[in-house]
Structure formats: C-alpha cells, structure tokens
Amino acid sequence: MRIVDRIVTWARLKSPWILHFNSGACNGCDIEIIASLTPRFDVERFGVALKGSPRHADVLVCSGPVTRQIKDRLVRIYEQMPQPKFVVAVGTCASSGGVFDGLYNVTGGIDSVIPVHAYIPGCPASPQAIIDGVVKLLVALENGQSTPVERPRVEFDSPDEPQGLIPADQLVRSSDQKEEPSANV
Amino acid sequence: MTDKDVIKVPLGPQHPALKEPGNFTLSLRGENVTDMTIRLGYNHRGIEKACEQRSYLNDMYLLERICGICSHSHTTAYVQAVEEIAAIQVPARGLYLRTLVAELERIHSHLLWLGVAGHEIGFDTLLMYSWRDRELVLDLLSMLTGNRVNYGFNTIGGVRKDITEDQRNDILKATDTLEERTKVYAELAGNEVTLSKRLQNVGRLTKADVVRLGVTGPTGRASGIKRDVRKDDPYAIYSELEFDVVTSDHCDVFGRTLVRVGELLQTYKMIRQILKNLPEGPISAKAPRKIPKGQAVSRYEAPRGEDFHFVRGNGTDKPERVKVRAPTMVNMQAVPLMMKDAQLADMPITLAAIDPCFSCTDRMIELHDEGGATSGTYSWAHVRQLGIQHHLKRGIDFANLNKELASWRERIK
Amino acid sequence: MSNETDSPSVAAAPVLATEQKLQKDLETAFPDLVGKITLQRVRRVWADVPMQSLHAVVTYAKEELGFWMLCTITGTDEGAHLGLMYHLAGDAGIVLTVVIAAPKDGPGPQTLTPLYPQADLYEREVVDLLGVQIQGLPEGNRYPLPDEWPAGQYPLRKDWTREMLEVSKENA
Numbered sequence: 132m133r134i135v136d137r138i139v140t141w142a143r144l145k146s147p148w149i150l151h152f153n154s155g156a157c158n159g160c161d162i163e164i165i166a167s168l169t170p171r172f173d174v175e176r177f178g179v180a181l182k183g184s185p186r187h188a189d190v191l192v193c194s195g196p197v198t199r200q201i202k203d204r205l206v207r208i209y210e211q212m213p214q215p216k217f218v219v220a221v222g223t224c225a226s227s228g229g230v231f232d233g234l235y236n237v238t239g240g241i242d243s244v245i246p247v248h249a250y251i252p253g254c255p256a257s258p259q260a261i262i263d264g265v266v267k268l269l270v271a272l273e274n275g276q277s278t279p280v281e282r283p284r285v286e287f288d289s290p291d292e293p294q295g296l297i298p299a300d301q302l303v304r305s306s307d308q309k310e311e312p313s314a315n316v
Numbered sequence: 317m318t319d320k321d322v323i324k325v326p327l328g329p330q331h332p333a334l335k336e337p338g339n340f341t342l343s344l345r346g347e348n349v350t351d352m353t354i355r356l357g358y359n360h361r362g363i364e365k366a367c368e369q370r371s372y373l374n375d376m377y378l379l380e381r382i383c384g385i386c387s388h389s390h391t392t393a394y395v396q397a398v399e400e401i402a403a404i405q406v407p408a409r410g411l412y413l414r415t416l417v418a419e420l421e422r423i424h425s426h427l428l429w430l431g432v433a434g435h436e437i438g439f440d441t442l443l444m445y446s447w448r449d450r451e452l453v454l455d456l457l458s459m460l461t462g463n464r465v466n467y468g469f470n471t472i473g474g475v476r477k478d479i480t481e482d483q484r485n486d487i488l489k490a491t492d493t494l495e496e497r498t499k500v501y502a503e504l505a506g507n508e509v510t511l512s513k514r515l516q517n518v519g520r521l522t523k524a525d526v527v528r529l530g531v532t533g534p535t536g537r538a539s540g541i542k543r544d545v546r547k548d549d550p551y552a553i554y555s556e557l558e559f560d561v562v563t564s565d566h567c568d569v570f571g572r573t574l575v576r577v578g579e580l581l582q583t584y585k586m587i588r589q590i591l592k593n594l595p596e597g598p599i600s601a602k603a604p605r606k607i608p609k610g611q612a613v614s615r616y617e618a619p620r621g622e623d624f625h626f627v628r629g630n631g632t633d634k635p636e637r638v639k640v641r642a643p644t645m646v647n648m649q650a651v652p653l654m655m656k657d658a659q660l661a662d663m664p665i666t667l668a669a670i671d672p673c674f675s676c677t678d679r680m681i682e683l684h685d686e687g688g689a690t691s692g693t694y695s696w697a698h699v700r701q702l703g704i705q706h707h708l709k710r711g712i713d714f715a716n717l718n719k720e721l722a723s724w725r726e727r728i729k
Numbered sequence: 730m731s732n733e734t735d736s737p738s739v740a741a742a743p744v745l746a747t748e749q750k751l752q753k754d755l756e757t758a759f760p761d762l763v764g765k766i767t768l769q770r771v772r773r774v775w776a777d778v779p780m781q782s783l784h785a786v787v788t789y790a791k792e793e794l795g796f797w798m799l800c801t802i803t804g805t806d807e808g809a810h811l812g813l814m815y816h817l818a819g820d821a822g823i824v825l826t827v828v829i830a831a832p833k834d835g836p837g838p839q840t841l842t843p844l845y846p847q848a849d850l851y852e853r854e855v856v857d858l859l860g861v862q863i864q865g866l867p868e869g870n871r872y873p874l875p876d877e878w879p880a881g882q883y884p885l886r887k888d889w890t891r892e893m894l895e896v897s898k899e900n901a
Contacts (some may be wrong), residue, residue: 159384159465169447199875200358234362235884235891255465357873365884422894531800548822613824624800639803
C-alpha cells in the first residue's frame with residue numbers, strides 16, 4: 132500500500148475534526164483553505180471534516196497574524212479544545228506575523244499566543260501546500276508525535292538552530308512551499 | 317408567541333453566558349431585530365503607521381495584504397496616488413494590463429461572493445460551482461502574475477509583467493467559458509422562484525438611505541444609485557472602455573445579487589475590449605526612489621465599492637502619510653439599518669450581501685433580549701443554521717435547486 | 730490617457746471648467762476662502778478652511794453643491810498642530826478636500842455626524858490614532874484601538890513609537 136493510501140485510510144478511521152479560526156487578517160489564506168474543500172482540491176477525501184465547535188475539534192487551523200483584540204478569543208478557543216489537540220498555522224502571517232510583524236497592534240504569529248504543531252508557509256498558502264501540510268500533520272499524528280514545536284522566534288536569516296528543540300528533519304512542515312518574497316524589487 | 321412559533325436553536329459551540337465581546341450585538345423582540353450595533357477594529361493591525369517606516373515599494377506589498385480578495389484594488393489605488401505626486405506617466409500598455417488584472421480580480425471576487433452567499437442560505441451547490449468557475453480565473457491570474465492571490469502585479473510607474481500572445485488567447489477563451497457559466501447564474505437569479513423568494517425584501521435599503529450613509533459599490537447600486545468610480549472619476553483606461561453601470565431598483569439582497577451578476581457580464585465585455593485594443597510599448601516607466609513633496613487622493617472601484625487612498629510624499633524614500641479607507645468600512649455602517657425590524661434569520665445573508673471582508677462572517681454574535689440582558693453569544697455558523705431552518709419552514713428549500721443546478725452544469729460542460 | 734498629472738507649468742486645460750465654477754461658488758459664499766482654494770487637477774479641488782468655519786463650508790458644499798458623500802477623514806500630524814482633511818464627493822466625480830488645523834492639546838472641531846452619519850467612524854479613528862478632540866461625538870465604542878490601549882498614546886503621531894507601549898505596560 133502506498134504511504135498516501137495508508138494515511139488516507141487512517142485519516143478516514145480517525146476522521147480528525149478541524150476548526151478553522153482566522154484572526155481576520157487579509158483573508159487570502161482563508162479563501163485558500165475553503166478552496167481546499169472545493170472539488171478541485173477536495174481535502175475532505177483525506178477524511179478531515181470542518182466542524183464548528185472547539186469542544187469537538189482535534190485540530191485548530193489558524194490563519195492571520197494575531198491582533199490585540201483577537202488574542203483572548205484565540206486563547207479561549209484553544210483552551211476549550213479537549214486533549215489531544217493540535218494547532219496548524221496556515222500562511223506566513225500565522226507562522227510569524229509575516230508582513231505585519233512588528234506592527235503596533237500585532238502580537239506576532241499564532242505561536243506568540245498558543246503552541247503550534249505545524250507551519251504551512253506561503254502568502255497565501257496555496258491549497259496544494261495546505262493539503263500537503265495536513266497530510267504531514269496526519270503522518271505525525273499517526274506516528275504518535277504530538278509535541279508542539281517549541282521555539283523562540285527565529286530571525287529570517289539566522290543560520291543556527293536553537294539548542295534543545297525538535298531536530299529540523301522531524302519537524303512537520305510543508306517542505307516544498309517557498310516563502311513568497313516580501314519586497315521583490 | 318406560542319411554543320410552536322419558537323424555533324429551538326441548539327445552544328451553540330459557545331456557552332450562552334460566555335463573556336465574549338460581541339462584534340455584532342443584536343437586540344431581539346422574539347425573532348425580530350429591534351436594534352443592532354457593530355463593533356469594528358478586530359483586525360486593526362497598524363498598517364498606516366508602518367507605511368511611514370517602509371519604502372514606497374515595500375508599502376505596496378503591505379497594502380496589498382489589507383485584503384487578499386481585492387489586493388489589486390489596494391495596490392492600484394496606492395500607486396496611482398504615488399504616480400500622481402511624482403508626475404510619472406504610466407505607458408499605455410501598462411495601464412491596459414493594470415486594468416485587465418483589475419477586471420479579472422472583479423470576476424474572482426464576485427464569483428467568490430456568489431458562492432459565499434449561496435452558502436449562507438443553504439444553496440451549497442452554488443458554492444461548489446461558482447468556486448469551480450473561480451478556479452478558471454485564478455489560473456489566469458497565476459499565469460499572468462505568478463500567484464493565485466496577492467498578485468504583486470503593480471509597480472510604481474506601471475506593471476511588472478507583460479503578457480504573451482498565447483496568454484492573451486487563453487484569457488479570451490476562458491472569458492468565453494466564464495460568460496457561458498455566468499449566464500446560468502443570471503438565469504437562476506432571474507427565474508428561480510426559490511431564490512427570489514428567499515432574497516427579496518431582505519436587507520432593505522432605500523435610495524435615500526444610500527445617499528445619507530454614502531454607501532458605495534454594488535450595495536449602493538442595488539438601490540438605484542448609479543455611481544461607479546470607473547465612470548464618475550475614471551482611472552487607468554476606463555474612460556476608453558464601453559461598459560454599462562449596472563443598477564437595480566430592488567433595494568434588497570436580491571438586487572445586490574442581480575447587480576453583481578450583471579457586473580460580471582459587463583466585465584467580460586471589457587476584457588475583450590482591453591485585449592483587442594492592447595497597444596504596443598513598454599509596461600512601466602522608471603520611478604524615482606524618492607518621491608517629491610506633494611499629496612494625492614486616489615479612488616478605485618473595487619468589487620466591494622469605492623476604495624479611497626491618500627498619500628503624501630515628503631521628498632524622501634518613505635511616505636509622510638498613507639491613508640486607506642476600504643469600501644467595507646462604509647457599507648458595514650448600513651447593515652444595522654438593513655436589519656432594523658428584520659428577522660434574526662436574515663442576518664447572515666444581509667451582512668454577506670454587502671460583500672464584507674470574509675473574516676467578518678466568522679464573528680461572534682451577541683444577542684440581547686428586550687430588557688437589554690444578554691441572552692447568549694452565538695457563533696456565526698449557528699445563526700446561519702437558524703436562518704436556513706427558519707426559511708425551510710416557509711417552504712424555501714434549496715434541495716431541488718441544488719440538484720437542478722448540478723444537472724444544468726453537467727449539460728453545458 | 731486618464732492618468733493625468735498636470736505639472737504646475739502647464740496651463741489649466743479647458744476641462745477644469747467644472748472645478749473653476751466650484752471654486753467661484755465657494756469664494757462667493759465664503760469670501761475669506763479667496764486664495765485658499767487650489768485646483769490640483771481635473772476632479773481634485775482643495776480648500777484651506779479655518780476650523781471655526783468647517784461646519785458652514787461643509788454644509789454649503791453638501792446642501793448647495795451636491796457633495797453628499799464624505800469619503801473619509803484623513804488626520805495628519807503637522808508638528809505644531811494636527812491636520813484634518815475632509816474628503817467630499819458627489820455625483821460629478823470631483824473630490825473636494827476641506828483642510829483644517831486642529832490643536833494637539835485642545836478642543837477640536839464639532840462632529841459632522843449630523844450632516845454625514847458615516848463621519849462617526851472616521852472621527853473616532855482620528856480621536857484614537859491622533860488624539861484630535863472632536864466635540865459632540867455621541868456615546869459609542871472606540872475605533873479602531875482595543876479597549877485596553879493606554880490613554881494618551883496616539884500611534885499616528887510622529888513622536889509615537891511602539892516602544893512607548895511596552896514601557897507603559899511595564900509601569901502598569
């Protein structure tokens with residue numbers, strides 16, 4: 132059985148329930164998440180189902196940077212989710228604050244507020260990258276890896292991996308999605 | 317009100333007593349809305365301040381991400397102001413291409429809206445098909461610009477990428493396909509009783525209200541106000557294009573649907589004209605890094621309405637001031653009026669019909685009873701379900717329409 | 730080409746007839762506006778108005794000259810004082826911008842909400858971000874800053890930096 136088939140089968144058995152939360156940034160990633168659900172990309176074939184309630188959700192899919200007004204609600208939603216729970220940051224802004232990093236009303240990416248298990252970069256993250264990220268998360272779940280990625284904020288051009296963290300090759304990330312250049316002059 | 321008049325809403329994902337700052341607060345008498353207030357600012361990021369600390373070009377990439385649905389609107393409105401201050405003459409071909417992407421963006425945005433509106437009323441096939449059609453446009457946009465969303469197509473002085481003969485033909489072919497499919501939506505909107513029954517007299521806004529509140533875009537045009545920045549205050553090459561400003565006298569959500577579908581059909585006409593008359597020549601003029609002292613106001617007809625930008629230069633490579641007023645900010649203020657004496661069940665579609673930023677439809681709704689006490693905080697999804705259930709009892713059922721649309725579409729494939 | 734950029738040395742083209750009429754109407758109704766009105770280009774007219782005349786001028790523009798829309802209010806930090814630009818528009822596609830000066834530390838202009846209900850949001854924005862003291866605003870939520878934003882900090886003022894926010898949090 133190919134690895135994808137194994138994952139799909141597992142996913143359908145486990146059927147992780149996804150709660151989508153956006154902190155209201157530019158909506159680019161949100162519409163790509165919805166696009167992933169439409170027939171062309173059809174993420175539902177992987178057995179993931181979009182649900183409305185934090186109380187039943189396994190995976191919290193977040194987009195957008197965190198603004199001061201939205202911070203508390205994000206924390207509240209995370210706290211309402213039962214264990215085990217996982218958080219996916221979709222898009223560059225959710226991952227690091229993106230182009231809004233440093234703005235006065237932005238605290239940063241999702242991990243400035245709650246622990247994040249998977250980062251899907253892109254501006255916006257394309258449906259292919261989102262699905263790729265979801266599948267990689269499912270692989271990690273199946274392999275029993277559920278530790279959130281604990282890392283201090285790393286500068287974009289920092290060459291050194293901080294000590295004592297999950298090694299890079301075991302991190303769940305969309306490896307073939309490159310970051311869009313922010314100022315392609 | 318007897319028990320059988322009361323629709324039992326299962327208490328939603330949020331506990332009713334949860335202390336949640338409601339972005340939308342509605343006071344109800346039974347199911348009727350007596351008052352509504354909207355609290356904005358949840359996605360205030362601090363963009364205008366940041367613009368003063370970054371170069372003009374970096375600011376363009378920042379402003380593009382105010383909203384990923386009308387990103388080209390924001391960059392165009394912005395570069396137009398900068399080009400005016402610096403007296404940069406954009407070459408004709410650049411202006412034509414800029415307008416081309418602007419109209420392609422309008423298509424993607426209106427099709428997106430059609431799907432979202434369908435979803436709000438329980439007509440989910442519409443979401444599936446309109447977003448499938450939208451993929452055609454996104455393919456064109458990523459072919460032309462390199463990205464499906466946030467195109468980065470503009471630069472100060474013109475556009476960044478040219479178009480080949482093959483791409484031109486691809487766009488023309490796709491335009492034909494899209495027009496054929498849009499005509500199905502136009503037929504639906506015009507002839508389907510279920511749809512008109514559901515949407516007529518919902519979210520009413522009179523002509524006088526539009527003028528009093530300064531409502532713009534399709535929301536205003538659906539109340540008979542014939543204002544469109546592309547005609548009134550032309551920019552790019554709109555003064556050279558033949559097109560009609562689409563209005564409706566319905567003054568409700570139905571009218572807003574008709575206007576947007578009508579605008580799609582106008583846009584296909586415009587795209588053909590643009591590609592037919594596309595002049596030769598460079599696509600951009602050289603722009604200085606330092607923009608002289610001066611200021612300019614720039615307006616743009618975004619899919620949602622008027623996008624208003626102000627830029628002031630101070631002779632350096634960073635702007636002195638950048639001000640952005642997006643269309644949703646204006647149109648949102650008309651929603652409480654639309655909801656006055658309306659039903660709670662109609663709130664989701666009424667709000668969706670002004671075509672707000674997508675994230676608005678994820679907001680928490682706080683309900684108060686007549687005495688002012690909070691009776692609960694509900695998620696949008698819940699109020700949406702309430703709306704669908706409520707209208708099902710009226711006999712408005714989209715099950716058949718879902719099937720019909722599917723079979724229509726299979727026929728024209 | 731619609732992307733016009735008239736440089737000052739080019740003589741005003743005949744198409745500025747509507748703008749010139751607008752200028753004349755304003756100068757006739759408000760003689761001290763003579764010399765204070767600029768025709769920047771086609772469809773762009775600017776008027777420098779003393780703060781106490783704001784209401785009269787804007788009412789005239791709305792009721793007599795057809796400027797039924799307030800596009801937005803742009804607030805600026807001019808150094809010694811604050812600037813407020815009221816951008817008005819109507820059917821003709823002209824943007825008339827009425828510019829006033831308001832004190833950084835004192836009462837500013839009266840609210841325009843009786844004339845333009847949409848002014849509410851724009852006025853609250855300049856109150857929050859620049860500290861303009863708009864008079865007569867009805868009770869309502871602030872916009873766009875969060876409730877817990879420290880008083881006296883106006884992010885769009887030139888002397889404000891994000892660090893001032895952190896410092897005030899330490900002292901809180």
